[in-house]
Amino acid sequence: MSRLTQPHPYPGKLFVVEGIDGSGKSTQLDLLHRWLVAEGYNVFFTEWNSSPLVKQTNKKGKKKNLLTPTTFSILHATDFADRLANMIVPPLQAGMIVLADRYVYTAFARDVVRGVHPNWVRNLYSFAVRPDIAFYFKVPIDVSIKRVTIGRAGLKFYEAGMDLGLSDDPVTSFRLFQSQVIEEYERLTEEFGLTVIDGSGPINEQQERLRDVVCNALTDYASHHPPMTIPELHRDAAAEITSSVTS
Amino acid sequence: MRDEIFYGDGLPYVDTTDLDGKLIVIEGTDGVGRSTQIEGTNESGKSTPIEGLKRWLEVQGYGVVSTGWTRSPLLGPAIDAIKEGNTLNQITYSILYAADFADRLENVIIPALKGGFIVLADRYMYTAFARHVVRGVDPHWLRRVYGFAPLPDLVIYLKIGLEDLIQRTFTSGRSMKYWESGMDIGYRGGLYESFVEYQTLVLEEFDKMTEEFGFTVLDASPKIEHVNQKLKDVIGEFLTTTN
Numbered sequence: 195m196s197r198l199t200q201p202h203p204y205p206g207k208l209f210v211v212e213g214i215d216g217s218g219k220s221t222q223l224d225l226l227h228r229w230l231v232a233e234g235y236n237v238f239f240t241e242w243n244s245s246p247l248v249k250q251t252n253k254k255g256k257k258k259n260l261l262t263p264t265t266f267s268i269l270h271a272t273d274f275a276d277r278l279a280n281m282i283v284p285p286l287q288a289g290m291i292v293l294a295d296r297y298v299y300t301a302f303a304r305d306v307v308r309g310v311h312p313n314w315v316r317n318l319y320s321f322a323v324r325p326d327i328a329f330y331f332k333v334p335i336d337v338s339i340k341r342v343t344i345g346r347a348g349l350k351f352y353e354a355g356m357d358l359g360l361s362d363d364p365v366t367s368f369r370l371f372q373s374q375v376i377e378e379y380e381r382l383t384e385e386f387g388l389t390v391i392d393g394s395g396p397i398n399e400q401q402e403r404l405r406d407v408v409c410n411a412l413t414d415y416a417s418h419h420p421p422m423t424i425p426e427l428h429r430d431a432a433a434e435i436t437s438s439v440t441s
Numbered sequence: 442m443r444d445e446i447f448y449g450d451g452l453p454y455v456d457t458t459d460l461d462g463k464l465i466v467i468e469g470t471d472g473v474g475r476s477t478q479i480e481g482t483n484e485s486g487k488s489t490p491i492e493g494l495k496r497w498l499e500v501q502g503y504g505v506v507s508t509g510w511t512r513s514p515l516l517g518p519a520i521d522a523i524k525e526g527n528t529l530n531q532i533t534y535s536i537l538y539a540a541d542f543a544d545r546l547e548n549v550i551i552p553a554l555k556g557g558f559i560v561l562a563d564r565y566m567y568t569a570f571a572r573h574v575v576r577g578v579d580p581h582w583l584r585r586v587y588g589f590a591p592l593p594d595l596v597i598y599l600k601i602g603l604e605d606l607i608q609r610t611f612t613s614g615r616s617m618k619y620w621e622s623g624m625d626i627g628y629r630g631g632l633y634e635s636f637v638e639y640q641t642l643v644l645e646e647f648d649k650m651t652e653e654f655g656f657t658v659l660d661a662s663p664k665i666e667h668v669n670q671k672l673k674d675v676i677g678e679f680l681t682t683t684n
Contacts, residue, residue, distance in 0.1 A: 265515070269540050271536050272537045310453070311452075311589075
């Protein structure tokens with residue numbers, strides 16, 4: 195009964211990218227976004243954990259390090275449910291292309307490593323829409339570590355899995371935590387049919403492959419006149435409400 | 442120790458071998474008098490003619506922790522914000538409550554059970570099942586979401602009929618509140634009509650759950666002193682048979 199196992203009914207297209215931190219997925223999604231816009235498509239972008247609803251709560255909890263794995267997991271699900279209802283489904287109904295930086299697979303990988311039950315977290319997200327394509331950027335852990343340590347100000351607490359107490363050293367903790375996340379992604383690739391991209395190759399070659407796959411998925415999709423869903427208006431009900439207000 | 446610790450998939454990372462306390466849940470719809478029975482005080486903190494269950498157990502030498510529904514410091518503000526805005530879809534709304542419960546469960550309820558306390562829970566997952574299912578959420582999905590909840594040792598359902606509930610709501614000086622009347626789901630008519638329609642559905646859900654979860658049903662329509670004595674009888678008997 196999970197919606198994640200059957201194609202969505204909307205006229206739009208949903209493409210998502212997944213992978214550990216430093217896998218290059220955001221860079222690739224950004225390039226794909228630019229290309230789609232240049233091609234004349236209407237594109238909507240959304241990213242993991244960005245709903246204004248729970249942003250403050252997440253920040254607060256993370257700062258105080260008082261989130262237990264289950265609370266952490268459900269909070270992200272709340273964020274996702276809010277974005278799905280407000281930022282993902284409506285553009286899909288309007289026939290747009292929706293790009294998501296991380297999707298439910300992030301929760302399936304990370305939260306299970308943090309200790310929640312795999313079946314439980316899959317049920318939790320079973321209201322989600324199945325993406326048309328889900329790309330998984332696969333990189334060796336060393337490549338990812340190199341990228342996140344040279345390119346950024348420092349490893350973030352949760353990104354490095356410091357809450358799990360694997361090591362006091364952020365880099366060591368990152369290696370241990372993200373290696374387990376990679377193992378979960380391997381499982382998910384088979385379970386949900388993720389499209390694997392070699393994230394260690396040259397940026398332009400990865401992008402070429404991405405565009406090929408997306409192009410294929412867009413063969414039945416008309417960019418300039420997207421097939422929107424226009425709900426039928428319930429004119430009788432509307433008239434009734436109007437008359438009761440005016441009478 | 443009971444055979445099944447968790448309602449569903451559970452918390453794989455929690456050691457459950459030392460949950461030595463007892464989890465006692467008092468369930469019932471809005472305004473039935475749960476908090477008064479547990480704390481011995483009314484909503485505005487004034488004392489009542491009854492001795493609350495918490496105090497009563499403490500006098501007998503038990504360590505007691507009482508806990509409510511949606512009172513965790515982490516999510517309280519977020520839930521309040523939604524109550525003001527209320528443009529949330531029902532799935533998000535139901536998960537947010539589950540997050541709040543998880544926070545309280547892992548920070549309050551489980552540590553207290555490990556410490557050998559009696560936990561008196563004013564509402565539990567059953568309240569969520571009633572409220573969200575009435576609002577259109579899939580009951581099977583929601584039950585699995587709460588699969589991390591430990592099964593209570595005893596659930597006492599304070600059962601009340603609609604007419605008595607309406608009378609109690611007004612005689613206790615409360616009023617029919619927006620959420621307790623289901624006004625958010627857009628029933629036509631005024632507050633009173635909404636309250637009747639909404640609470641009827643909520644009471645039906647509780648009735649359905651009585652068998653599903655084996656609630657101990659207690660008639661909440663008599664005077665609170667009478668209900669209080671009945672509660673003490675049930676809990677007293679439970680404690681003597683399990684210890």
